[in-house]
Amino acid sequence: MSGGWGFETRQIHAGAIVDGEAGARVTPIYQSAGYVLDDFDDGVERFAGRSAKRAYSRNDNPTNVVAARRIADLEGGADAVLVASGQAAIAAALHALAQAGDHILTTDRLYEGTREMVRGSLARQGLEFEQLPIDADEERWVAAVRPTTRAIYAESIANPLGEVADLALLGRVSARTGVPLVVDNTVATPYLCRPFEHGAAVVIHSTSKWLGGHGSVIGGAVVDSGAFDWSAERFPHLHAPRPHGAPSFAERFGSAAYGAYLRSVVVLEHGPTFPPTSAFLLLHGIETLSLRMERHVANARAVVAALAAHPAVARVHHPDHDDAQAEVVGRMLPDGAGSVVSVELRGGRAAARAFLDRLRLVSQMTHIGDVRTLAIHTGSTIHGKLAEEERLALGITPGLVRISVGLERADDIVADLEQALEGLALEEPAP
Numbered sequence: 058m059s060g061g062w063g064f065e066t067r068q069i070h071a072g073a074i075v076d077g078e079a080g081a082r083v084t085p086i087y088q089s090a091g092y093v094l095d096d097f098d099d100g101v102e103r104f105a106g107r108s109a110k111r112a113y114s115r116n117d118n119p120t121n122v123v124a125a126r127r128i129a130d131l132e133g134g135a136d137a138v139l140v141a142s143g144q145a146a147i148a149a150a151l152h153a154l155a156q157a158g159d160h161i162l163t164t165d166r167l168y169e170g171t172r173e174m175v176r177g178s179l180a181r182q183g184l185e186f187e188q189l190p191i192d193a194d195e196e197r198w199v200a201a202v203r204p205t206t207r208a209i210y211a212e213s214i215a216n217p218l219g220e221v222a223d224l225a226l227l228g229r230v231s232a233r234t235g236v237p238l239v240v241d242n243t244v245a246t247p248y249l250c251r252p253f254e255h256g257a258a259v260v261i262h263s264t265s266k267w268l269g270g271h272g273s274v275i276g277g278a279v280v281d282s283g284a285f286d287w288s289a290e291r292f293p294h295l296h297a298p299r300p301h302g303a304p305s306f307a308e309r310f311g312s313a314a315y316g317a318y319l320r321s322v323v324v325l326e327h328g329p330t331f332p333p334t335s336a337f338l339l340l341h342g343i344e345t346l347s348l349r350m351e352r353h354v355a356n357a358r359a360v361v362a363a364l365a366a367h368p369a370v371a372r373v374h375h376p377d378h379d380d381a382q383a384e385v386v387g388r389m390l391p392d393g394a395g396s397v398v399s400v401e402l403r404g405g406r407a408a409a410r411a412f413l414d415r416l417r418l419v420s421q422m423t424h425i426g427d428v429r430t431l432a433i434h435t436g437s438t439i440h441g442k443l444a445e446e447e448r449l450a451l452g453i454t455p456g457l458v459r460i461s462v463g464l465e466r467a468d469d470i471v472a473d474l475e476q477a478l479e480g481l482a483l484e485e486p487a488p
């Protein structure tokens with residue numbers, strides 16, 4: 058579909074179907090559990106995977122397929138699979154790469170849900186995770202790769218502090234070692250960053266955030282670049298012969314073997330199904346992604362400028378506002394660095410509490426990527442289960458408030474934040 062069309066055109070048209078019977082131009086919601094088998098032999102063919110026709114909506118639904126193809130197209134990938142949430146996407150993506158005893162390298166700046174999963178249930182299932190500093194150099198990454206390493210995992214813009222991974226560097230590590238680079242591109246979106254252009258093999262999204270964009274959808278996507286060699290030794294489940302003489306995934310699907318395995322084994326067996334009603338809402342969100350991201354970025358810049366100049370604010374975290382990573386940000390995010398702005402208030406936790414409780418326009422909510430501006434004290438909520446030392450090691454200071462800048466008029470957002478900052482303590486009260 059890419060056929061030379063620009064991003065703005067593809068976000069509206071890529072993967073779209075015209076509904077055969079009714080001629081609907083808007084992709085309909087196919088709220089159907091399953092699909093009629095033409096006859097006995099057709100059923101045999103569909104279940105053997107020899108027919109392109111679908112059988113069951115657990116892993117194959119026409120509305121979802123349109124949304125998945127659209128996301129794959131915008132990322133520049135070959136195939137995408139939609140699942141029930143961003144968490145489900147991360148779990149499914151890693152499950153399709155690694156098994157007990159395998160090793161996964163990640164940066165040390167991860168969304169807390171991911172960090173909990175890799176330290177918790179995935180560790181319990183026998184996967185070993187090793188973290189390297191997000192700014193570690195190429196030789197250090199290469200040296201950390203073991204024969205059992207199955208993925209290098211990074212967030213293009215880390216949530217919540219906005220550290221930016223040098224995907225080009227990690228892409229070179231992947232090319233040198235044959236280990237696929239997996240990138241959670243939720244905060245950047247394909248409008249601002251396309252990890253496949255830097256050598257990633259797999260892209261993950263929480264579609265609950267900017268792709269859906271309106272706070273109405275929980276969902277996730279895993280995108281296969283279609284450019285990675287899955288026939289390598291590291292991935293026997295993709296290249297070994299299958300039962301009863303069936304060809305391996307690599308033989309049958311070539312460089313799209315990973316996406317095929319994800320859909321027809323991991324999602325079929327585990328069943329993290331994405332509802333087609335959500336795919337319908339997701340498609341409507343994606344149709345305006347470029348417009349929304351431009352405004353999100355502009356509004357975030359206005360918020361950064363206002364807060365950085367405020368005496369009650371000790372520090373503002375946003376990729377645009379960090380000299381130390383300016384070079385990487387310029388290369389990875391030339392069109393803007395997203396709209397998550399975290400601020401450290403000088404008055405610590407008490408100031409954060411007063412600030413949040415005084416907000417009138419901005420809502421206290423845990424998600425990000427909504428049309429509405431949202432704020433939260435992550436240290437007492439998302440990171441609330443951690444010990445204070447662990448929080449500090451992650452950069453979650455007592456006065457840290459994360460703001461997901463929405464699409465309201467910039468002046469109104471800034472005015473609400475400023476009125477809530479008025480009169481806050483300018484230093485942390487003695488304990």
Ligand SMILES: *Cc1c(COP(=O)(O)O)cnc(C)c1O
Nearest residue numbers: 142143144168216243263265276
């Ligand atoms: C929210 C988020 C997730 C998890 O997505 P859900 O849809 O909430 O399950 C994963 N990665 C990042 C970067 C996120 O912000």
